[in-house]
Amino acid sequence: MRHLSVSPRRAAAVAAVLALAGGAAACGPKDSSASSGGKPEKGGTLTVLNQEPQQDFDPARLYTSGGGNVPSLVFRTLTTRNRENGAAGSKVVPDLATNTGEPSKNATVWTYHLKDGLKYEDGTTITSADIKYGIERSFAAELSGGAPYLRDWLIGGKTYQGPYKDKGGLDSIETPDAKTIVFHLDKSEGEFPFLATQTSFAPVPKAKDTGTNYENHPVSSGPYKVLKNENDGERLTLVRNTYWSAKTDSERKAYPDKIDVQSGLDATVINQRLSTSSGNDAAAVTTDTNLGAAELAKITGDKSLASRVGTGHFGETYYLAFNPKVKPFDNIKVREAVSYAINRTTVVNALGGSSLAEPATTFLPDQASYGYTAYDAFPAGKTGNAAKAKQLLKEAGYANGLTITLTHDTTKGEERGPEVATAVQEALKAAGITVKLDGLESDAYGEKVHSTTKEPGLFLSRWGADWPSGGPFLAPIYDGRQIVTDGWNFNHAFLDDAAVNKEIDAINKLTDLNAAAKRWGALDKKIGEQALSVPLVHPVYKRLVGKDVKNVVISDWTGVLDVSQVAVK
Template sequence: MRQLSLISRRVAAAAITLAVVSGAAACAGPQDSDSEDRAADSAEGKPAKGGTLTVLNSEPQSDFDPARLYTSGGGNVPSLVFRTLTTRNREDGQAGTEVVPDLATDTGRPNQDATEWTYTLKEGLKYEDGTPITSADIKYGIERSFAAELSGGAPFLRDWLIGGDAYQGPFKDSEGLASVVVPDARTIVFKLRKPQGDFPFLATQTSFAPVPKAKDTGTKYEERPVSSGPYKVVSNEGDGKRLILERNSHWSEKTDAERKAYPDRIDVRSGLDSAVINQRLSTGSGADASAVTTDTNLGPAELARVADDKELASRVGTGRFGYINYLAFNPKVKPFDDIKVRQAISYAINRTSVINAAGGSALAEPATTFLPEKKAFGHTPYDHFPAGKTGDPAKAKELLKEAGKENLKITLTHSTEQNRQTSPEVATAVQEALKKAGITVELEGLEPNAFNEARWSAANSPGFFLSRWGADWPSGAPFLAPIFDGRQIVKDGSNYNHAQLNDPAVNKEIDEISKLTDLDAAAVRWGALDKRIGAQALDVPLFHPVYKRLYGKNVKNIVISDWTGVLDISQVSVK
């Protein structure tokens, strides 16, 4: 069994699963390369150091400060500059869901009940100016993430560390966090309120990046942060709209087994229209031949065109991130307080039409479980309300009759944003499926900000709405705890527990699993809990998104892990 504290070994690359769902497609994507194909590409043109990698993205790389970034996992750019105590294993597919050492010598050493975690830094770690990285710098970097001026980072440390809920950051409290202890320059100890077996996953987030106190410029630090990674920031225009990175000469690959750092220079250009990005990548003129995107998908029409071009099809990377799109119920709103109504809707759903509305089987895979279909999350197959590919309206009508709610009229709230996830198209597909079961659905479309405000409100949440959730790391904990732990219901803020479930047995099981540092054992328990909660029909899982993204013709060494689902730019070469 895998122990978190022993995952310092490299794991052999696993072929990323690239199969698309059959029988539910409105469009079919290009055939993807597997790891053997990538190995062949590498043999034809082995990765080499040098050149400039261009990153073409829609979203600006804003707030480029380790305290303000939520995680280094998403777009990958921050992890080129900010190293952390641990990081993700930079391998294809499932192997990429492993947490491995980064600045630390291992993934952490827990005490007996996992309420205390100790890390030792590697020797020879340096910043871009050649000064040594110390454990005090990591402590200070963590403390900065508590400052109101630098809000925006992950909330876990505030919840997990003893005293974290009251700490205001180093600008207001010079005493620092007593629960983060640095006995010497290479040792750091974290003291937690309760057991957290997932702590090594948390230590991958950018708040664990070292920051030298003497060079902290507060809210201006994002303009010129001090690098601990293979690249340093030489230019930051328009709050991340254009970011230029060049080599950090004091970074040593001897201390960093994960980042390959092949290119000499990385030019991040953001705020671009998605159609423009895909056009530039497909054409591949000039610098665009050595370009990638980490946030822009191919759409159905683009995929259809790519499928007819063998050369373009060979340059499509496919990824799957831990994400679920689902129908949410608020049982405090009638008629969704009746489990038979929720069950009827679960049976009536036509996942084929939903997936077609989401872009087709190349971009979405049907889901009947809340947890993603990945071992790391603890996925346990179940389908409590089997609707087949196109729904079971007869069973739905039967349940509604038993509930005395025939000819039911309800409202489905959704976003007006054209994102193919909580969009009007998906809402319409749900509406049409429920109509066959005798349920009349009125659609309520809200602009994105109003929609998010409504669905995250405990007091004013709609009774029935489209929602989605993604995990901060590949484990059942960040998937199930925020959504179903009753102690995480937020009355006056963003509440993610849509069903407002507060089941003592569920809460207790979450605590028990959180004590485990054995990932395999924890995963089995998370899967069992998902299945148990799923029987209550508190949501209707719809689909897991699939990412299809082009990369330039000169880009080599493609790695897409199941942790992020996007091309890992720390691995690619352009020569």
């Protein structure tokens, strides 16, 4: 769930970016009020109003189902998300395949069988060879941008350069017949069914591949096909794929006849249009624009508008990151002091209040699918424990306090921005810690905090995962083998603990996801006790829908209003 082209080790980082830029607003039936009454019916046009365009609309270049699930209307994959509200939506279910996969004993070989009756938009049959070819395309340098896991997981993946250069293809993907596909991995991966939801697993007929131009008219395997793609996804028009059959797809409802995706819009304009809901905007949604605190304040007093707001939580954490190689953060007592001193209430307020953020004491999101295990290694209460922080500073040799620097993004309203940085600065001041703020523009900020040679001692960060599990949440941040010296690094603490690495490998072998979740939670607690980061908040998302929108479904997997479920009649 990322929107940047990244190396394999950067992979899980930008989920948080897509959570915001691609639409994070998980809402379950217990906390979501968004949707109007009436039985959903087929017909009409759904309008999607977004800030971010549907760029690079090619399954090889898209990162999972980013862009608010719009790609999943065109591209089906071996498996997919369970399209239900809340926690039920955190499960992986079959899509093109008959089941979620058949693993070998050690989970290094995964076999899938295709359903009967699968067709492309031109009526031709979808085959296992098409899925193999679609995956192989994602290795081509000219089609970079998609999820990079297969480079690490597939045997031969690290050196393969795609079908345009390596004509022989990947031997680690076998297609013994037109309906069977087998993957050979170089390590145990019990979560392969989750990976098989990503758009690189969408079938691509080799005869229709036009390389970098494929994004203009990709061949649809889903309920909609591309009628028009203007200005690299700024305006995307989708109409029905008449060869799609609901008999082979129980997940996508495909109610509207047409979907009009309009992008490049200002957030204020989007929320105003949804609020007013005049003309076509009455049947509109957004998949990437949250309501702000001021807008929520106005909406709260209007029952009609309030009933059209979806609420929920994407699996994401905002946190303070330490670099233990930089003094004084090489001293664990200093890191503990900062952890105790933090005032999460002021951070919550800086992000718009309790309607938009909840205090966090765990690195893993507070959802069962991630393995959430409640703990608070350094209890700071709601407003910080300045006395405990001062005591630790004294033990660390800083009885008279100390001065540190906090690096942050200068983008206002951003979770790594000046408002949150100032809140942290004020909280630490009460504990005798003077914080100097080092604000950088977004590009410069990213280049600095993700560089192994330039990374500062303390900075604001965030993390979200590509699928709802502790694996893609903890491994990229704390697996020592994922430290990147020649690209963007996300293991900010440079943790390379043999025991941690071993436990990550052991959990990855498990195909029992409930058992795996418990161990991810235990590992989160073990790492958390080392004070390598300070969890600040888990974000809450609020999204408006048009007054004629029905059947709003937003799961805990992506946190995105699922456009495959929406009806407008």
